[in-house]
Amino acid sequence: MRTGTSRPVGFACGAALGFLADLVAADPRRGHPVAAFGRAAQAVERRLWADHRGRGALHTAVCAGGAVAAATLLARAVHRSHKTDIALTAAATWAVLGGTSLGREARAIGGALAAGDLEVARERLPHLCGRDPRSLDAQQIARAVVESVAENTSDAVVGALVWGAFAGVPGLVGFRAVNTLDAMVGHKSPRYRRFGWASARLDDVVGWPGARLTAALAIVAGPDPRRASRVARRDAARHPSPNAGPVEAAFAGALGVRLGGTLAYGGRVEHRPVLGAEFRPVATADIERAVRLSRRVSLLALGVAVAGRWAVSRACRVGRFEAGSMTGRKRG
Template structure:
């Protein structure tokens, strides 16, 4: 079976499994990778970029190598190849978990239970919820839904289309490393630099595709594109900026502004300043947009895989064929 068909069937099955089943409660492969990476970090940590670069290379490279070995082991069986692709796609996608956590916070806000919403917010993002009111929590959820649509769905599918199972595993490994050591705390400012830059690099194509699909699927394409072009560059993250700005325009909501991470206050630029701030009811709108973007990203990634396979086939020279000459002479 051709590689594009393996990816197409496997990615579709994995996407459906994430939609229907969601993440496994126990034994999640990404959690296992995180535990292994955490154990290695405790051994390797030094307050310098070089050690962090070696650490990031070992973790991400190890994930890619393991995936490549697994792919090679099942290469002779189309059914096993599709099954492996489906299983890895399911394990690296997080669309259902993202929607579930966002809905739980929305339900708490709509019920007027601010304490429950604050308690649930750390399941979705790293912001300090203690000083947030209902609107502040709603804004944090909408921004997290936007950013994680790229990180937990679209980016993985893009790298799956480009690199198959190793691409899926490598992207998720880099994204997990960024969550673990990529933040600008005193401990990880230098050690986590390489992991953060690797995540920025691998996240670049998925973030732009997410922004484009949000503009196409959000109902307000002109607002999405205009906000993306006007405000994305002022965001401190090269990948979250386009995604959050496009979601802001597509949903016609004002995002950005002051936020707090573990007591550290950041004043981020406002995205979509002319729009109203999010409220609890807007979380469901953001989830629906995220779902549409994910489905479109699946279709685009399969199309990219087919196109790459066709281009590779066209570039291979045909095998020489015997030519019949007159009189039976060859």
């Protein structure tokens, strides 16, 4: 497999080192590769923007396609060196994962709420999600944090690992590029309703497998798998997002809390269906429980990704062997 690290041991070592680097170093305040990609995408947007889906599709193709192409060329360049291959996989994994920063931001807001400092909590909430915090009370902020932890466990960790398992470094980079574009232009504001359509739809597609795996792992990692499974099956489709729905419903069932309801986002007020309606409202202490569940899910996802990479590599070897056998029989 030429798109990335074909050696399962190499991917396992690189992904584990990158995961560990995220745990230790998290995201730097300056010089992060994802931030550099965001600046490049903004520069492309300034040249291509028009209130038109076609222009938005071109923007998505240039930015996401360019990132994947660059990652593919780099992966091929180092493919023959096992150590360099591992180093590249580790660097890419660290760059695309955001689980530690997610937990730190959530805990910072939870600490402000626990101290009774609602204004600080409101100030920090935009670092975690796009909600309008001005009119939110402590309980609504806590709910927003738990929902964001759930959704971003998929977006910032599991989804990237899934695509890394499937396509190596280009998969890791491509997933983060698409997810970043969706965060930048994929929302339904007047400016991006048409221009951001392609990025939003592509993000739905590439996020599909990671969201389902995140939901499944949240069910397994929670204290009551049967309860979490019941809520996920019943409530996932009620959410307007095809990928956030399964994840938030699984987290609601795993934590035994009520998610969803009214929220203000991007200048709009949405009245979303309630997930886990039979449970109690989210409390401040549930933020820490959500962060811990997210961490368990992330660790399990790393193991699944390593096993998945081994399966993909084995399937490729079997396919090449069978193709070679067929060629040999034809020649004979």
